[in-house]
Amino acid sequence: MLESYLTGLVVCGGIIIAIGAQNAYVLGLAVRREHHWWSAGLCMGTDLLLVSAGMFGMSAVLLTMPGALEALRWLGVVFLGWLALQALHRATAGRQGLAVAEARGHSVTRVVLATLAVTVLNPQVYLDTLLLIPSVGAQQDSAGAFVAGAGSASILWFSLLAWGGALLSPWLSRPRAWRVIDGGIGVMMAIIAVQLAGGELGGVA
Template sequence: MIGTALTGFGTGLSLIVAIGAQNAFVLRQGIRREHVLAVAALCAAADAALIVAGVLGIGTVVERAPLALDVLRWGGVVFLLGYAALALRRAARPHHLRVNGQGAGAGLRAALVTAAALTFLNPHVYLDTVLLLGSIANQHGSSGRWVFAAGAVTASVLWFFGLAYGARTLAPVFERPAAWRVLDGLIAVVMVAIALGLAAG
């Protein structure tokens, strides 16, 4: 069972560590120390829910609903391009690091809505968690699949909280406006690249 859990952990970690829109947002929130716990918890909970859905066999439903995936895909493209535009605007007007609620940071609701949109408007999230992890988990039998899922969920929790709180170590670097210009520029590039990838199918 430990081997199954470790397999789930490794597989789950390999799918979420890649640089993406969601991770870029969590990283930025962590550096700014804005709503870190709430954002990390939302991302981890969303991953857990999708993994459980995959284990329960929801993947077959998703697989048979290509229209729904298309709607999500184009919604994601629009959202990502909009977020990229905001990042470019921030890069054009870099600022000093503001932490612990100082300065004009985003409110909790706005941060959670953004995190949720970056999570659920990305069709790859469903392909990775619901379809891929779900199908692999179900290869481990009726009891083993939940052990595999527990390993994958653990990977998500450790990754998102580690990324969010580990980002604080970069705070001294981001005391300089130029560092924010670079980060926001990179975020814009990542968002546009993902949007183009989604648009290309």
């Protein structure tokens, strides 16, 4: 059982740590202290829900719906491209340094909806959580322990993003520093959008 748990922890951790749309979005919110724990918690919950679904049969359903993944792919390209343009505009136009009071710029509802969009419009999320991770989990002695390990990896990682980004925000309050952050997030989002458009889904969860 412990071996299954550790396998889930390592496999899921290795997949979600790769910088992708979800991670970049949560980190950006955390640095701005903008309802970042809501976003991080939602990412944790969806990871656990999808991995559990994949482990208990949803992967077979996904394989019968290639058209749905294709539609999600192009929706993802459009949405990520929009996020990239927003971040790059902020990077070039500049803005005032960060302050805790600015954290109320976006409502919780808007943050939650944007987090859901970053998650559900990325087909790689489904390939990872409903196919790749469960394919490893199917070889383990305890499916429950494997899912628990995968869920722990998600909780640890997104907690680190939310906590670490917020912790660093006082040192990143200068306009020049935030331009660099926005520029980096914009470039990452643009690269992911291009990868999705080209069908290169690997490693962009």
